[in-house]
Amino acid sequence: xxxxxxxxxxxxxxxxxxxxxxxxxxxxxxxxxxxxxxxxxxxxxxxxxxxxxxxxxxxxxxxxxxxxxxxxxxxxxxxxxxxxxxxxxxxxxxxxxxxxxxxxxxxxxxxxxxxxxxxxxxxxxxxxxxxxxxxxxxxxxxxxxxxxxxxxxxxxxxxxxxxxxxxxxxxxxxxxxxxxxxxxxxxxxxxxxxxxxxxxxxxxxxxxxxxxxxxxxxxxxxxxxxxxxxxxxxxxxxxxxxxxxxxxxxxxxxxxxxxxxxxxxxxxxxxxxxxxxxxxxxxxxxxxxxxxxxxxxxxxxxxxxxxxxxxxxxxxxxxxxxxxxxxxxxxxxxxxxxxxxxxxxxxxxxxxxxxxxxxxxxxxxx
Amino acid sequence: xxxxxxxxxxxxxxxxxxxxxxxxxxxxxxxxxxxxxxxxxxxxxxxxxxxxxxxxxxxxxxxxxxxxxxxxxxxxxxxxxxxxxxxxxxxxxxxxxxxxxxxxxxxxxxxxxxxxxxxxxxxxxxxxxxxxxxxxxxxxxxxxxxxxxxxxxxxxxxxxxxxxxxxxxxxxxxxxxxxxxxxxxxxxxxxxxxxxxxxxxxxxxxxxxxxxxxxxxxxxxxxxxxxxxxxxxxxxxxxxxxxxxxxxxxxxxxxxxxxxxxxxxxxxxxxxxxxxxxxxxxxxxxxxxxxxxxxxxxxxxxxxxxxxxxxxxxxxxxxxxxxxxxxxxxxxxxxxxxxxxxxxxxxxxxxxxxxxxxxxxxxxxx
Numbered sequence: 001x002x003x004x005x006x007x008x009x010x011x012x013x014x015x016x017x018x019x020x021x022x023x024x025x026x027x028x029x030x031x032x033x034x035x036x037x038x039x040x041x042x043x044x045x046x047x048x049x050x051x052x053x054x055x056x057x058x059x060x061x062x063x064x065x066x067x068x069x070x071x072x073x074x075x076x077x078x079x080x081x082x083x084x085x086x087x088x089x090x091x092x093x094x095x096x097x098x099x100x101x102x103x104x105x106x107x108x109x110x111x112x113x114x115x116x117x118x119x120x121x122x123x124x125x126x127x128x129x130x131x132x133x134x135x136x137x138x139x140x141x142x143x144x145x146x147x148x149x150x151x152x153x154x155x156x157x158x159x160x161x162x163x164x165x166x167x168x169x170x171x172x173x174x175x176x177x178x179x180x181x182x183x184x185x186x187x188x189x190x191x192x193x194x195x196x197x198x199x200x201x202x203x204x205x206x207x208x209x210x211x212x213x214x215x216x217x218x219x220x221x222x223x224x225x226x227x228x229x230x231x232x233x234x235x236x237x238x239x240x241x242x243x244x245x246x247x248x249x250x251x252x253x254x255x256x257x258x259x260x261x262x263x264x265x266x267x268x269x270x271x272x273x274x275x276x277x278x279x280x281x282x283x284x285x286x287x288x289x290x291x292x293x294x295x296x297x298x299x300x301x302x303x304x305x306x307x308x309x310x311x312x313x314x315x316x317x318x319x320x321x322x323x324x325x326x327x328x329x330x331x332x333x334x335x336x337x338x339x340x341x342x343x344x345x346x347x348x349x350x351x352x353x354x355x356x357x358x359x360x361x362x363x364x365x366x
Numbered sequence: 367x368x369x370x371x372x373x374x375x376x377x378x379x380x381x382x383x384x385x386x387x388x389x390x391x392x393x394x395x396x397x398x399x400x401x402x403x404x405x406x407x408x409x410x411x412x413x414x415x416x417x418x419x420x421x422x423x424x425x426x427x428x429x430x431x432x433x434x435x436x437x438x439x440x441x442x443x444x445x446x447x448x449x450x451x452x453x454x455x456x457x458x459x460x461x462x463x464x465x466x467x468x469x470x471x472x473x474x475x476x477x478x479x480x481x482x483x484x485x486x487x488x489x490x491x492x493x494x495x496x497x498x499x500x501x502x503x504x505x506x507x508x509x510x511x512x513x514x515x516x517x518x519x520x521x522x523x524x525x526x527x528x529x530x531x532x533x534x535x536x537x538x539x540x541x542x543x544x545x546x547x548x549x550x551x552x553x554x555x556x557x558x559x560x561x562x563x564x565x566x567x568x569x570x571x572x573x574x575x576x577x578x579x580x581x582x583x584x585x586x587x588x589x590x591x592x593x594x595x596x597x598x599x600x601x602x603x604x605x606x607x608x609x610x611x612x613x614x615x616x617x618x619x620x621x622x623x624x625x626x627x628x629x630x631x632x633x634x635x636x637x638x639x640x641x642x643x644x645x646x647x648x649x650x651x652x653x654x655x656x657x658x659x660x661x662x663x664x665x666x667x668x669x670x671x672x673x674x675x676x677x678x679x680x681x682x683x684x685x686x687x688x689x690x691x692x693x694x695x696x697x698x699x700x701x702x703x704x705x706x707x708x709x710x711x712x713x714x715x716x717x718x719x720x721x722x723x724x725x726x727x728x729x730x731x732x
Binding site: 002003004005006008010012013014015016021023024025026027028029030031032033035061062063064065066069096097100101102190192198199200219220221222223224225239240241242243244245246248318324326327 | 368369370371372374376378379380381382387389390391392393394395396397398399401427428429430431432435462463466467468556558564565566585586587588589590591605606607608609610611612614684690692693
């Protein structure tokens with residue numbers, strides 16, 4: 001049974017262009033042979049351009065969460081004090097991961113829907129010199145807020161010289177994140193967002209300071225051991241059998257991104273983000289993120305209007321309008337819904353969503 | 367640039383049938399929506415049939431090695447004494463993983479190319495009652511030997527009641543491995559072998575005794591946390607964004623396997639294994655595995671004849687005959703070459719390999 005296409009507007013996975021599907025249908029190869037040497041070399045070089053970094057960069061066969069795990073297990077030791085800034089479900093999840101690894105996690109939390117305040121991070125680092133690292137989510141997918149990573153970095157790196165570890169899962173390749181320009185030590189992301197390829201790969205950049213931290217890090221690691229990844233990359237290989245099909249798609253996706261140019265990619269996301277927010281407000285709906293300057297250009301979270309049946313709304317959108325949206329997560333479940341507008345998406349796709357909302361909302365009491 | 371098809375005869379990744387590529391080109395879906403609920407439910411149920419188990423079974427987004435890591439981090443604690451039986455590169459790698467996690471690994475090793483001796487395992491377990499678990503590789507991909515897992519299990523489980531953890535990466539779905547019939551607690555495998563789909567998924571079965579071990583296991587885990595996987599599977603989801611494309615392919619692959627019937631699948635591999643070994647011997651070559659009863663039906667390792675240039679032979683096979691073989695690994699590098707004959711392969715494919723070897727070998731001095 002074939003799956004029918006929807007207007008899929010979750011914040012990842014995103015729809016995939018035909019050209020990517022075609023590349024993904026290329027024949028399997030020996031992942032220890034010359035065709036793979038070329039594939040990984042090209043993908044790694046192009047990814048570094050998209051990350052805007054000269055740091056080491058690795059392609060991992062996992063979800064984005066696996067990339068985050070690699071960022072933790074390769075830099076930290078049990079008992080290390082780490083500041084985890086969170087203003088949403090994914091920020092919390094990242095902090096939970098630190099807990100799972102026995103890190104001394106100090107949470108600094110902000111209202112869901114509001115940006116992380118760099119000043120609060122400054123105070124926390126000033127009050128306690130024991131912090132080894134700060135983890136932060138660049139774009140909080142659960143609330144549609146892009147945090148001010150540049151200012152956060154100028155505090156964490158510029159003022160205090162701590163290790164900065166960034167969850168860039170729903171930002172990298174969509175909104176500006178100059179890894180070297182903003183001095184981010186470790187940046188991890190997944191394949192199923194701005195890259196327009198399916199889930200199944202994670203990408204992680206790793207700075208010299210991250211390698212220094214790695215030297216003394218004692219967390220156990222094997223599958224996500226970046227020292228092993230580095231050793232194999234020198235031979236143009238991966239330690240374990242890689243997700244070849246997704247890498248075939250990745251190569252084409254990266255060629256397209258670099259041909260469009262990063263400024264073009266960022267401009268496209270900025271413009272579609274604005275288009276989405278304007279359209280949502282025109283329907284009389286309210287955004288969760290009140291701060292327009294920090295509203296995400298990859299995903300928009302909308303307050304579920306009072307007195308309407310949100311579940312019925314989502315169900316009608318899906319079954320009658322063929323539009324698949326995302327609900328709220330964690331404590332926002334039932335209180336918001338989200339429109340993804342990253343990767344392979346046009347204003348027409350968003351206009352269809354807005355038109356459909358215009359038809360469905362009155363039927364559920366709005 | 368499209369990749370041209372070879373006669374790819376590495377022991378995974380294997381070639382992929384067109385039907386699988388087609389399924390993998392299905393549109394992306396919401397991995398928290400009804401189409402995914404159906405996909406994971408169907409794949410999990412069919413995988414249990416292929417594993418011949420009623421145990422819990424999970425689909426992970428990783429290489430097979432990630433599945434092995436899940437088998438370790440969910441059952442063991444630092445300092446646990448574990449017997450690691452190895453007769454090859456993958457057995458050694460599994461033991462290295464235990465070391466990386468601070469397990470008290472006791473290695474029991476056998477000549478590369480020979481089978482693991484169940485009697486030696488019996489002696490080891492008798493001599494030291496402190497062992498908590500035994501890990502074993504079912505089919506040693508680096509040597510082309512299928513170990514006698516049934517006898518090993520009758521010792522480990524039947525006589526001593528220890529936890530039995532099995533690397534089934536190049537065996538499951540190709541040669542008989544009745545997980546419940548042989549009382550295997552944890553069995554992990556990857557997608558790119560007998561299943562005829564690309565790399566990027568791991569599958570792992572987990573018995574009640576494994577869950578008991580999990581209760582007291584203190585190794586840190588997050589991405590590979592099977593308790594989390596279980597919680598999400600109850601809601602027909604995965605904790606992290608899954609490799610959807612590979613799962614689309616997996617559903618079709620499993621339907622095909624079950625339609626053919628497991629006996630048919632095992633018979634097909636037995637017959638092609640025999641065909642390969644006979645053909646190789648007819649060329650005057652010698653198999654690494656002298657014990658015909660334990661020769662692998664998924665991969666054949668062949669001794670590199672003395673006085674020939676092995677590298678040149680492999681290179682000519684690839685560039686002039688379009689046949690991609692695998693070399694030796696670890697200490698067998700340069701001493702053997704390997705023909706994979708698992709998954710999507712016919713006698714015609716193997717005959718082409720044999721014919722090509724017949725042409726190339728004399729040119730390199732055989």
